[in-house]
Amino acid sequence: MRKSTAPIISIADVKNVLGKQVVHEHLNLDIMKGEITAIVGGSGCGKTTLLRNILMLLRPKSGSIKIFDIDILHCDIKTSQKIRHSWGVLFQHGALFSALTVLENVQFPLRTFTTLPPKVQKEIALLKITMSGLPLEAAFKYPSELSGGMLKRAALARAIVMDPELLFLDEPTSGLDPQSAGAFDELLLDLKEGLGLTVVMVTHDLSSLAHVSDKVVFLGEKKVLAALPLQELLKQKHPLIQAYFSGSRGESYVKSA
Amino acid sequence: MNNQQPAQLSFDKNTHTLHCSGSWTVSAISDFLKQPPLTTNKTNRIQIEGGGISRMDTTGAWALHQQANALKKSGKTISFSGFSEEHTALFQMVEAALPEKQPRPKSSRKPSFLYVLGKKSVDRYFSLLNGLAFLGEVIVFFGRIIMRPARLQYKSFLNVIDETGYRAIAIVGLLSFLIGIVLAYQSGQQLKTYGANIYIISLIGIAMLQEFGPLITAIIVAGRTSSAFTAQIGTMQLNEEIDALRTMGVSPVIRLVIPKILGLIISLPLLIILADICGVLGGMLVADKMLNISYYSFLLNFPNMIQLQTLLNGLIKGPFFACIIAGVGCYQGFQVVSSADSVGRKTTKSVVQSIFLIIVADALFSIILPWQSV
Incomplete structure (x- = not known):
């Protein structure tokens, strides 16, 4: 396991206001x-909201966010474009392009950002599709023909197709059956x-959380x-943290963890 | 992120070793993949040495796997050495995930003409039935609302009038004013050569009140409103909002369609009156400037040359056009299925269909309606 002490993302003193409500x-935070x-x-x-800050979709009111030691709030378009190419994002509802098949969706970043021959692009896209646990038949289906769990996996395949250094996942296992969620965790650890x-x-x-996270x-x-x-988080005395993990569902996991 | 050395393979003839070097990543490997896989006839044992690889990702591992496979196929024995632990793990992960066979897209064969004809006919038949079912549902609920007006969603009904009527005033007024000018200008030149200037009044009057006023208004409203209805209901359909209404036992027709139809039945005839006024004003302007018929004598002669029936003939079309526009718009909205693409397609279809039906209906009206005014 490669661990280093340098933060890849460092967020300092960020303030977010949505409408009149102060969110942060x-x-x-250092990642x-x-x-x-x-x-x-x-x-x-x-x-x-925090995730959208990091993804440059939402500018915080104040503060600084650094990714790879680059201040993303004050950098030129070229640099920010470079950063965008080095991450993959899995959105909560997949956000696959509905006009394209799964294969075309997964191939999309390759086609747009690399000069790989089309045949190779297709093979790599298929590899990512099987890596995310989708059956090959799904490759030629449109997102509207897939179940919720399959959509998630297709979206994951698209997120990892460029072998990003950074992967953002917004509720990756919600809507998956326990077996698929388990397989998802395994895949994450493998990657x-x-x-x-x-x-x-x-x-x-x-x-x-218990299975894959290094830090919560x-x-x-x-x-x-x-x-x-x-x-260590579970030992914290803060009432909010206690409340979060002490529900009937929390208890059983805390015991097993 | 950083600049990377392109991926490279070099073959050492003395030790029968393939040396991999550079960065085997998706951004640095494209040149390597454009070459055919390396082969050699010298030996049957080849060692692949990976100590020189600075970075590797799944794409690089895949490329290496392809290369090794190509060598295996030509009867060589392969052994790996010098790969770091991480790269070996990655290589194994990719090998395990590789699809065994190339999938084919379903039925790439072109279906025969008869199949297409049959399928289209059946599809059309069912979409006709669907349309009729929708029409029936609307009529039934329409009847119920008439019997019990308290059930009408007054808020959305008023909203529709505001959205489709009030907010369309400027565009409808301006365009019909321009149409009036063009009409008067073109026909005025002909009338002038015969000295029949005064007939510009009846010409503009009849053309605007009976045909152009209703038609122009209906077409503008079809473009503005029919598409808006389709997009709104279509997006609700995608969002499962329509299903939510149904599961609560609320009829989407009562909640969404009836207020739209009723609202448009009110606002469209009002817009037609506006279009009539503006069109005639445009004609008046040209008559004054080009044909020497002053505003005063234009207005003085107008009631003598144009009968009330002409105005009514035009206005009566309003509610029918309104039903077509709102009905088609809503119907197409309900036809949206599960993709953003489909919203776009159905929106286009709703505008094309409503304009088509408006013109057909207009043609029918000119046959049915009495031509007393001529």
């Missing part, structure tokens, strides 16, 4: 290279081992309450 204030970082917190605590991938995921799936970032009260491995 004085939020600080280390080669780790799987899970972002958790109650609904409405701004997990997705991390093989590619030294850094993963940031927003999740509510406690078994996924707990959002609450408009900032990061704790960024610790799950075991």
